[in-house]
Amino acid sequence: xxxxxxxxxxxxxxxxxxxxxxxxxxxxxxxxxxxxxxxxxxxxxxxxxxxxxxxxxxxxxxxxxxxxxxxxxxxxxxxxxxxxxxxxxxxxxxxxxxxxxxxxxxxxxxxxxxxxxxxxxxxxxxxxxxxxxxxxxxxxxxxxxxxxxxxxxxxxxxxxxxxxxxxxxxxxxxxxxxxxxxxxxxxxxxxxxxxxxxxxxxxxxxxxxxxxxxxxxxxxxxxxxxxxxxxxxxxxxxxxxxxxxxxxxxxxxxxxxxxxxxxxxxxxxxxxxxxxxxxxxxxxxxxxxxxxxxxxxxxxxxxxxxxxxxxxxxxxxxxxxxxxxxxxxxxxxxxxxxxxxxxxxxxxxxxxxxxxxxxxxxxxxxxxxxxxxxxxxxxxxxxxxxxxxxxxxxxxxxxxxxxxxxxxxxxxxxxxxxxxxxxxxxxxxxxxxxxxxxxxxxxxxxxxxxxxxxxxxxxxxxxxxxxxxxxxxxxxxxxxxxxxxxx
Numbered sequence: 001x002x003x004x005x006x007x008x009x010x011x012x013x014x015x016x017x018x019x020x021x022x023x024x025x026x027x028x029x030x031x032x033x034x035x036x037x038x039x040x041x042x043x044x045x046x047x048x049x050x051x052x053x054x055x056x057x058x059x060x061x062x063x064x065x066x067x068x069x070x071x072x073x074x075x076x077x078x079x080x081x082x083x084x085x086x087x088x089x090x091x092x093x094x095x096x097x098x099x100x101x102x103x104x105x106x107x108x109x110x111x112x113x114x115x116x117x118x119x120x121x122x123x124x125x126x127x128x129x130x131x132x133x134x135x136x137x138x139x140x141x142x143x144x145x146x147x148x149x150x151x152x153x154x155x156x157x158x159x160x161x162x163x164x165x166x167x168x169x170x171x172x173x174x175x176x177x178x179x180x181x182x183x184x185x186x187x188x189x190x191x192x193x194x195x196x197x198x199x200x201x202x203x204x205x206x207x208x209x210x211x212x213x214x215x216x217x218x219x220x221x222x223x224x225x226x227x228x229x230x231x232x233x234x235x236x237x238x239x240x241x242x243x244x245x246x247x248x249x250x251x252x253x254x255x256x257x258x259x260x261x262x263x264x265x266x267x268x269x270x271x272x273x274x275x276x277x278x279x280x281x282x283x284x285x286x287x288x289x290x291x292x293x294x295x296x297x298x299x300x301x302x303x304x305x306x307x308x309x310x311x312x313x314x315x316x317x318x319x320x321x322x323x324x325x326x327x328x329x330x331x332x333x334x335x336x337x338x339x340x341x342x343x344x345x346x347x348x349x350x351x352x353x354x355x356x357x358x359x360x361x362x363x364x365x366x367x368x369x370x371x372x373x374x375x376x377x378x379x380x381x382x383x384x385x386x387x388x389x390x391x392x393x394x395x396x397x398x399x400x401x402x403x404x405x406x407x408x409x410x411x412x413x414x415x416x417x418x419x420x421x422x423x424x425x426x427x428x429x430x431x432x433x434x435x436x437x438x439x440x441x442x443x444x445x446x447x448x449x450x451x452x453x454x455x456x457x458x459x460x461x462x463x464x465x466x467x468x469x470x471x472x473x474x475x476x477x478x479x480x481x482x483x484x485x486x487x
Contacts, residue, residue: 014040017069019108024065027104033058034217040066043191048212050205051193057217059193060101063087063161068106070159071134078112079156081129083136086154086184087161088177090168092117092139092288093295097317098163099137111135116152118142119288126151140168140176147183154183165194166201166334167310174204181208195338226349227324227340231364231377233388236357242380243268243327244275246353247305253322254298256342257307260328265307268327272305279305282316310335316342326354329363333370361388 011024011032024030032040035053042049043066053059067085078084089095095115102113111134116125118141125142129152146152162168168177190209194201205212234242247255259265262283272279280294280303297303299318308316310330321343330336336354343350354375356364368374379388 011065014065015044015069016040016065017072017109019072020065020068020105023105023107026107029061033062035059035215036062036065038215038217039063042213042215043067043189044069046189048189048209049191049193050209050212050214051191052197052214052216053193053195059163060098061105063163063191063193064098064102064105067135067159067161068102068109068111071111072109074158078132078134079153080132081151082153082156083114083133084156085135085159085161086157087135087137087163088143088168088180089117089137089139090164090173092119093282093291093316094164095137095139099135102135102137106135113137116142116146117288119291122146122149122151140173140180144176144179147180154180155185157184157188159189159191160184161191161193163193165192166198167338174200195334195341198334227343227352228349229340229352229354229375231354231356231375232380233356233377234380235382236359238380238382239327239355239357240268240271240275242355243325244272244277246325247272247277248275253304253320254301254318255305255323255325256316256321256339257305257325257327258330258339259307259309260330262309264328265309268307272307277305278303279307281307283309310338322350324350324352326352329354329356329360329367331363333363333366336367337371 009031011021011029014032014037016024035051035057039049039051039062043063049063051059051062053062071084076084087095087098089098092115095117099113099115102111106113112128112132113135114125114128114133114137116129116136116138118139122145125146129136129146143152147154162177167173190212192201192205192209192212232242243257257268257279259268262285265281265283269279269281280297282291282294286294294303294306295316295318298306306316307327310332324340324343326336326339330339340350340352343352354364356377364375377388
């Protein structure tokens with residue numbers, strides 16, 4: 001009957017091969033998530049896919065299941081030195097997670113699945129590549145090393161997958177991907193899956209995807225519904241004290257703390273240890289063994305606090321993360337969405353708390369503009385005599401001609417993602433936007449001149465993260481955190 005929308009309630013309705021359905025049943029999966037329901041039939045049809053879904057919505061199964069079905073249906077052997085399927089991942093942790101999913105779903109199919117990433121010796125990877133691999137999950141940097149050494153070939157790849165494409169295609173990874181793409185056959189199926197959709201993704205997708213089907217199960221930059229978000233305004237020097245009080249104020253489960261830089265993550269771990277709290281750090285400077293031990297202790301609960309940089313955290317898939325704390329706000333607003341997506345997974349609820357200093361207010365405004373909502377805030381500053389100023393704006397940003405781009409390059413007055421001018425620390429202590437009519441003036445807190453240089457330094461560290469490529473279940477607690485002694 002026309003007009004009736006059929007809702008898929010079982011994987012058996014998607015036309016997947018019996019061995020896949022058997023593996024899903026053994027794993028306890030019966031009902032596909034929205035991204036799986038929409039994407040699996042399209043991938044089975046051979047369509048290129050531009051898939052947008054938040055972290056924790058089942059993106060991996062959305063491409064792994066139909067790819068395994070296609071490999072089984074076609075038959076054949078992988079080429080020596082190469083693979084039939086190539087999945088590119090931004091981190092070692094995510095690559096391992098994806099490979100484990102392929103192995104789990106394909107348990108009754110017998111396909112070979114291998115990971116290639118940095119931080120481990122080349123020898124085992126060379127031997128695996130030499131024999132030929134059905135599914136290769138790799139980070140771009142190490143894969144390029146193998147290509148340069150002549151130990152890998154991509155000319156027989158049938159399906160290319162870019163997972164977490166928004167991070168893969170940030171400027172830290174784009175050059176490596178552009179070097180890999182020409183070595184792939186033009187007659188291939190290409191799948192993009194991402195939690196957010198920056199403009200750059202759309203541009204590159206136009207180059208690489210052929211008549212793609214767009215699958216979107218959450219609006220761009222939508223935060224997870226079950227995450228209770230909160231902002232705590234605090235001076236930079238008092239963040240350490242406030243973080244310790246948060247973690248000690250009540251018994252919490254697994255907590256993920258985000259720092260902007262690798263050195264910052266290590267510093268937070270050291271400070272937490274001094275405060276009597278067991279934590280580990282995970283970032284690009286850690287060896288693979290150190291990363292695996294940190295994740296294992298996080299899962300088991302022996303070190304229930306994990307301090308991570310953004311790119312290293314993309315592969316963390318641990319159940320029952322009850323709280324996410326942003327010790328530093330990210331330079332890129334979209335990263336805020338990824339961060340808080342680490343909690344409230346699989347229908348659970350969670351809490352996300354951000355510690356925001358005065359010099360981070362621009363980043364907070366950019367986040368709130370992106371997610372189109374004001375995040376509830378609490379003032380924990382020692383000096384609360386002056387209010388935390390929010391930009392008040394009507395119409396388009398003051399001083400920015402409609403239809404024109406900013407023409408600044410380095411130095412001078414720049415603009416943040418929020419579209420408002422960045423303060424430059426003028427003698428008067430306040431930066432007034434150009435063209436400031438009374439109705440269109442933007443009010444914001446003064447910031448020191450040194451902030452712009454610090455921001456550039458933070459961004460360099462962030463880009464360094466991009467370039468590196470490479471248990472016991474706590475009781476569930478959903479109540480709001482309170483800071484001990486400051487209720």
